Amino acid sequence: MxxxxxxxxxxxxxxxxxxxxxxxxxxxxxxxxxxxxxxxxxxxxxxxxxxxxxxxxxxxxxxxxxxxxxxxxxxxxxxxxxxxxxxxxxxxxxxxxxxxxxxxxxxxxxxxxxxxxxxxxxxxxxxxxxxxxxxxxxxxxxxxxAEQIFLRRVNFALAVGAIGGTAAAVVLGMVLARSLTKPLRELTAGARAVAAGELDTQVPVRSSDELGELAEAFNQMNADLATARDRRRQLTADVAHELRTPLSVILGHTEGIRDGVLEASAENLAIIHEEAQRLERLVEDLRILSLVESGELSLELGEYDPMALVEKTAASYRALAREKEIDLEVVSDGRELPTVRIDMDRMGQVLGNLVSNAVRHTPEGGSVILAAHAWTGGVEIQIKDSGAGIDPEDLPHIFERFYRADKSRQRDGAGSGLGLAIAKSLTEAHGGTIGAESQLGQGTTISLRIPKVA
CATH class of the missing domain: 3.30.450 (Beta-Lactamase)
Structure with missing residues (x-):
């Protein structure tokens, strides 16, 4: 020691x-x-x-x-x-x-x-x-x-008691000191393990006092670091996977044209151009997501009528819905909606991602409804589709980056796989919330709430 x-x-x-x-x-x-x-x-x-x-x-x-x-x-x-x-x-x-x-x-x-x-x-x-x-x-x-002898004996007994008390204090102090510092020694060892890259390290919580709270905070910190590490690894793997497909197509076609296997026709060049655009969208989506999550995205906020945002988004996607024979409808309860403070372009991007997803996953002859109504804290906008719905196991994860819901919600290649993650991040950047409800065979409803102007 x-x-x-x-x-x-x-x-x-x-x-x-x-x-x-x-x-x-x-x-x-x-x-x-x-x-x-x-x-x-x-x-x-x-x-x-x-x-x-x-x-x-x-x-x-x-x-x-x-x-x-x-x-x-x-x-x-x-x-x-x-x-x-x-x-x-x-x-x-x-x-x-x-x-x-x-x-x-x-x-x-x-x-x-x-x-x-x-x-x-x-x-x-x-x-x-x-x-x-x-x-x-x-x-x-x-x-x-006789009295002097008695007093000497009393003083001797007191001296022995004092020495014994001091010895007991030393022993008890040593036991208590080691007991009190044991959690700190464990935390020190845990911190060194984390510094060495062992993010799964956990220390025992031995009490409910301040040291116990410190141990719990340390364990939670490690768990968060491990989660962040896993997400970073998963993101790297997902980005590599998303880049691989368009790059393979572009390389295959350019090598084929170079070697004379493929003609430099408008059709083949269009394929290369389409895959290049897909790469561009992926890079841009990653950039936006990174800016939002780091708090560095600049929002040009203004006070707007939320119904104007809904109508503008619906108008932008009616042609796409018409191609698939899908009825795209705007619904309101008739009451005046409170004014919201938003970046019109960014919230338009959010609604655009949600409506695009709904149209893409709704079968021909189905319907997509944009509904807006007031709630206590502001405005709630809902996007309802009549698609196949989302499996309950996948529903909690659909706003994660590159998450792939199986079967009916599997991304078909038209998007980057980041649309819902961006929608969630941008909504939260405006102080709002977003959530989803879905039942297999009955469609999906995405709801986002935007606070009203104070």
Missing amino acids: SIHSLTAKLLLVSVIVGLTGTAILAVLAATVTAGEFGDFMFRYRRSGLAELLADHYATNGTWEGLPREFSNRSLAGPSPRALGKAPFLSFLLVDNTGSVVVSGQGYQVGELVPEEGLSDGISIEVEGESVGELYLQSGAFDVGP
Whole structure:
């Protein structure tokens, strides 16, 4: 583990926090313990002294002779009978008349002590009757050897606890640091794998916190990159496939004419010209699609009546529909349509692609309907045909580049295979949406919605 790693830094932080907390607790515990123990011993010894004094009075019936008897007595020990292991400082004893019996705290024997002059005294009682008051200052007793041993043992126990707590903090900190940084190590390994081209790499999501969200975002990013890679590969393959056919036709005819196998007739030259136009359309469609998807396509927006767009598109394709004996009809609910803000040429290209598709895949004698009506957010334009319909498995993919729906919707060579993809991209560039509904044998309806002018 490197000292510069995040794991080491987290471990160091946990150790510092553990040491600081343990040291503070140890100091507080030692201070409080010493203080409480001192208070306890003071009260205990004061009670012992009071008991001795009470025994003296009970035996003698008077305080006379007390100073001489207590002149060399000590007051430390576990019981009143054992108050003889440490010297005590002076104390003040006052009889029940307020006269000083044993001098102390600035008062002399025989002097009267005012009631407000002292506080925190302890009453000395004999047979339930108060015979005097004992006054002793806090800390008047010296700490004896036994007490010193006890305090040393307490401090030693606190030190051992502090060391043990620090050791536990180190162990727990190491476990926690490695646990917290494990997702980051996995993400690092995953990022290196992605950098090496392994876009299918996924990392485990181990929690629902920020690290878990990061892992989910990383996995989603990889999935998106893998999808983009696959689409790029598929696009390359599709473009190569689309280019191969017209190029093969052009090469075949030009080589045939060069070798004298084919005549340089108007018919053969027309075939070459048609395939060249097909290549030109494919290149132009790819260029438009690339510009739209990169956001670089410039739109010349203006406010237009959507019905004018529908009528213009229908007029452009009526001749094609008439050739196939298809009825191309424009339908409106009669209500005034809201104005839309569009690039008239680009949206005309969208509707043209959709109507061209509908006419191309509608059998002779069928119908294609262009319908326009208002909806809450703007205008909805529908292109309905009476063709064979689209298989439900193909329907979600028809707006993808070069996607080939089987059978009835198979591209017949007249288009580039990018018409629906361009229609979707251009519609979305106008802030609109496009979708399709279809049932086999009942035709297809393409619906696009364009927002109205705010």
